[in-house]
Amino acid sequence: MPPTRSSVVYRPFLGWAGRTNRARPQELPLSRIITTALPAHGHVSPLLAISADLAARGHEVVFLGGSRFAEAAGRAGVRFAALPAGADWDDRDLDASFPGRAELPPGPERIAFDVKHVFLDPVPHQYRALLGLLAEFPADAVVADAFVQGALPLALARPRAERPALLGVGITPAMLPSADTAPFGLALPPLPGEEGRIRNRSLQEEMDRRGEPLQRYAEKAFAEAGVRLPQGPRGLAQVTVPDVYLQLTVPGFEYPRSDAPASYRLIGALPGNVGEEQPLPEWWAEVSGERPVVVVTQGTLANDDLGELVAPTVRALAERDVLVVAATARPDGPQVLAELLGGRLPGNVRAAGYVPFDRLLPHTDVLVSNGGYGGVQTALRYGVPLVVAGASEDKPEVAARVQWAGVGLDLRTGRPAPEAVGRAVEQVLAEGRFRERARALGAEFAEYRPFDTIAELVGSL
Incomplete structure (x- = not known):
């Protein structure tokens, strides 16, 4: 039997950086929560881990995802709702799911194809699915894989008082554009000082120019959902539109951004599949x-x-x-x-x-x-x-x-x-420096409690 809406749970307060602060407990009301992810294993796994943790804390959770993940949602202890056909595909064979993709060589052409058809075409379908689910399950919060861009219209269409809180979850390296970083996709590390800022600005201008057709395509996809996509480079809206954006990493493994918005927070990485029952090999x-x-x-x-x-x-x-x-x-x-x-x-x-x-x-x-x-x-x-x-x-x-x-x-x-x-x-x-630095980063990861941070935010937003 689900807990009543007046029930409370007690959790340690987590500072906005994600580190545990046990100075005082917080009373957190139990909530109705929708979680959602693209229908791909690498996207579903972290969102289902978050779903399972929230459900274990007593929250009512519905996971909106690809049809092949219904059983996985059940094992996570949450209710499942299927994405519509226009937003559901099989990540095990993208070429079969998206005709024409196999003919494109790896590189810019295939990336552009994926941006259009894998990530943008589903936007209106994802949004309508969320609205339909909210009509019968009035959630207090939506926790969305950042690549489910159909969640963004929830915040773009209505003021905060008239909608659930929206939390975006970054499950890939941060795509947030910055004066301090090269554009995402170039795999260039930061270059310090004014020289780096000049380089980054020049590269971003070039990326914006080349990406103009994709930007127009994105604007059309959001228009079909009935909202206007905010101006700016790709990757900006997915961070700035949600009420909070949770990047699953630590500062030691992400490029610093002096101009990051307040909504952008590094909260540590989720634990691996600890406890999964897998037989040990004979060797x-x-x-x-x-x-x-x-x-x-x-x-x-x-x-x-x-x-x-x-x-x-x-x-x-x-x-x-x-x-x-x-x-x-x-x-x-x-x-x-x-x-x-x-x-x-x-x-x-x-x-x-x-x-x-x-x-x-x-x-x-x-x-x-x-x-x-x-x-x-x-x-x-x-x-x-x-x-x-x-x-x-x-x-x-x-x-x-x-x-x-x-x-x-x-x-x-x-x-x-x-x-x-x-x-x-x-x-x-x-060279021991690699092991030494990896251990130091391991200690940094250990300082963070991402599940607690997410639960705190769900209760406080």
């Missing part, structure tokens, strides 16, 4: 041995071709005195990897479809990754330095932040040569 005892452990993964999305990063890493380290764990994140991964390597794995390599990362990372000396935002930050929470090689989605930006933060090396490609991987892993293992 598990080896990860506690004397050899350094190097883990390589292409994550759960961009792992169709294990020849991009997993196979080159295995080739690079096959003759070295390390234990290589290839976490393929696909049930046929070990077999596919063996076939790529001529039929068998090298003697120092252990391959698995799925491994419990919360148990593997404490034994890991280096993680070789293609740059998934959540996976990289999970490694850093355990103080593990990285070698990153990513070329798709937001991965070049993640890789650039790894090198900027001093926690690893960016190979600046999505398909590195084995020799490049080998040299990078050897350098990270040999």
Whole structure:
């Protein structure tokens, strides 16, 4: 039986930076909350984790998402509502979901296609779905994946007193434009001083000029939702329109912005899938041995071709005195990897479809990754330095932040040569500065309590 609306829960107050302040408890009324995410695993996972935590605190939560995630919502303990067909697609095969995409080569053309059809075309459908859900479930707050841009019209169409609070959640590196950073997508680290500001301004002007057709397309999508998109570069509205924007990281892993709005807050990274029941492989005892452990993964999305990063890493380290764990994140991964390597794995390599990362990372000396935002930050929470090689989605930006933060090396490609991987892993293992900096960043992550911060904001807004 759901709690009554007059019930209260007691939680420690969280300062706006996200750190715990146990000086005084707060009485927080239980709320009705809608959470929503794009129908993609990497977007749904963090929003369902937030949903589960809010539900465990006694809030009534409805998750609005892709139809294939209905069971996942049930396991999270929340009610599920399906996005309409115009906003639902299958991230496991984007080319099938969006005809014409497969004909475009990776690069600017495909990025423009995705911005139009994956992110903008669904805006009016997402907005109407939210309005329909609010009509029968009058929520106090909407907590939205920042890429669900159909949530923005909730705040653009009505004054605050006439709508639920809107919280945006940044699950990729911050796209917020700033005088202190190069435009998102160029994977350029900050350049200090006036020289950097001049560079950034020039690059932003060029990006705005080239992005004019996409800006007009975005304005049309929001007009179809009955609202006007605020002026400014892409990435600005998703931060400035919500009542608060919660970036899932810490200052040590995000570029500083002296001109960030007050609504923009870094609240730490969500915990990994701690406690997931996954059987341990028979070779598990080896990860506690004397050899350094190097883990390589292409994550759960961009792992169709294990020849991009997993196979080159295995080739690079096959003759070295390390234990290589290839976490393929696909049930046929070990077999596919063996076939790529001529039929068998090298003697120092252990391959698995799925491994419990919360148990593997404490034994890991280096993680070789293609740059998934959540996976990289999970490694850093355990103080593990990285070698990153990513070329798709937001991965070049993640890789650039790894090198900027001093926690690893960016190979600046999505398909590195084995020799490049080998040299990078050897350098990270040999130079203690990477491990030292990763551990320091792990300590910084430990200072934050993102679930508590979100719960505090839901209750106070």
